[in-house]
Amino acid sequence: MEEDLEAWAGGLDGLFGLVAGRFFRTEPRRRARAYVRGLLAPLAGKNGWTLAEVAGDTTPDGMQRLLNSATWDVDGVRDDLRDYVVEHLGESGGVLIVDETGFLKKGTKSAGVQRQYSGTAGRVENCQLGVFCAYATSKGRTLIDRELYLPKSWTGDRERCRAAAVPEEIEFATKATLAKEMLGRALDAGVPAGWVTADEAYGQDYKFRTWCEQRRIGYVVAVPRSQSVPLSLDADICQISGSRRADDLVARAPGRAWKRRSAGPGVKGERFYDWAVASLYPPENAPAGWGRWLLVRRQILTDTQLSAGEEPDLAYYLCAGPPGTTDDDLIRVAGTRWAIEECFQTAKNEVGLDHYQVRRYDAWYRHVTLAILAHAYLSVTAAIAPKDLITGSSRSPSPRSDVSWHL
Secondary structure, rough: OOOHHHHHHHHHHHHHHHHHHEOHHHHHHHHHHHHHHHHOOOOOOOOOOHHHHHHHOOOOOHHHHHHHOEEOOHHHHHHHHHHHHHHHHHOOOEEEEEEEEEEOOOOOOOOEEEEEEEEEOOEEEEEEEEEEEEEEEEOOEEEEEEEEEOHHHHHHHHHHHOOOOOOOOOOOHHHHHHHHHHHHHHOOOOOOOEEEOOOOHOOOHHHHHHHHHHHHOEEEEOOOOOHHHHHOOOOOEEEEEEEEEEHHHHHHHHHHOOOOEEEEEEEEEEEEEEEEEEOOOOOOOOOOOOOEEEEEEEEOOOEEEEEEEEOOOOOEEEEEEEOOOHHHHHHHHHHHHHHHHHHHHHHHHHHOOOOOOOOOHHHHHHHHHHHHHHHHHHHHHHHHHHHHHOOOOOOOOOOOOOEEEEE
């Protein structure tokens, strides 16, 4: 046990050795290390006071100074943690996942706060929204980037922005735009990823899908049932035969198009659904040979549900990918989207992602960056023995269908 604790501490020291150069003075560097150790400690609440107590301080002044006024390169720390994750969890075919999460707040002074829908609360609340990017492979998953969403009620009020330390150059950006910025940083940095996945908020945005095609990264993104779907090329007349709603296409799918597959392991074991895949007109913005598909996931009902006349829930995905993409590839990526929800849950419960008590725009980025650094360390140590982190040994016939279903 003592050996494991020493190895755990040694691994954390190694991680901080990677980011040490981002802190230009000894005091903030030492304070940041104590801050992350506090985030990793088993505390019920992780605010300035409790983190200061763990660090042996009598007041929270030092922790507050770290977040509000100390000079250090927060984006450099973000880049270093991303490289750390790639080193230990990276593999070709990795999946980048974008999504948002809410941070409930009181008052009107915290940067970006307003009454808006929070998926965390499941309703409209007074909150901030953070857009995040996660990276998932067979080795593990963790958050690697973050952006604070500023509604137009903020970007249109420069005095309010200045009071919350929002830089003058920051303008309104949609959540999809913030997501593209994070994905672009990851791809430009060489993160080994073959796929992007996201929920309907991003998937129904054609500019988001087009951006992925132009960046030559495959995607499997959720879309609403009403999504207009471009149909496959008509071989007889060499024209696109139009478009249909996703749910209309699925209603015409032959019974033998459905196949039972796992979306990957969950808390209660493998997550089985029935799936159907249809080929669509290829994307115009992607490289030659790429394909586009409609993927549909259907809930498996129990005998009791069937006898009660219940209808299965359906989920729809638009997909695009390189030559050689299989149905199982698309199903695997679709099933990976839940990983970011797991990251949000563990980051909030284990490392205090939402425990901050700051109002400034820059302070939000500082706390959240140190929190996802702590989360990355948890994710890596869950996948790799702590002592290996020190030694570096881890581098390692039916109704007519309008589309061609994969039978």
